[in-house]
Amino acid sequence: MAKERIYKEGAVEEALGGTLFRVKLDDGGEMLAHPSGKMRLNYIKILPGDRVRVEPSPYDGKRGRIVHRLK
Template identity: 65%
Template sequence: MENRQQSEENNKVNGHVEEALPSLLFRVKLENGKQVLAHLAGKLRIHHIKILPGDKVLVETTPYDENRGRIVYRMK
């Protein structure tokens, strides 16, 4: 039940990757103009999904730290 509440609190926003950083971190510019530091979600990491600068992605942010996020989907 707690997991469901946590996922409802997370905001999902489209963005595009501007820069790939070490340790699977990416600098992503969101649709609303903000820039966040995002890491790969576990499923993307397990399935070896490659993220490159210029890719469109779906980023999940939390209300606790709006400058960080998690990449949960890569658009085709």
């Protein structure tokens, strides 16, 4: 049985090198995140100030993957 995924929302604060972004979460935390594979394939641009949905890594709570850019 697959585990249910957890998502958090926040705003991109800073674009770091190598498609890595610093995201300020709505709950007050910070996370380093990279775009998911489908976002890379479809050339979805992420800029500082964009609202995003992040899926935290199950291994490291300070890292995650951006799965959706919100409007």
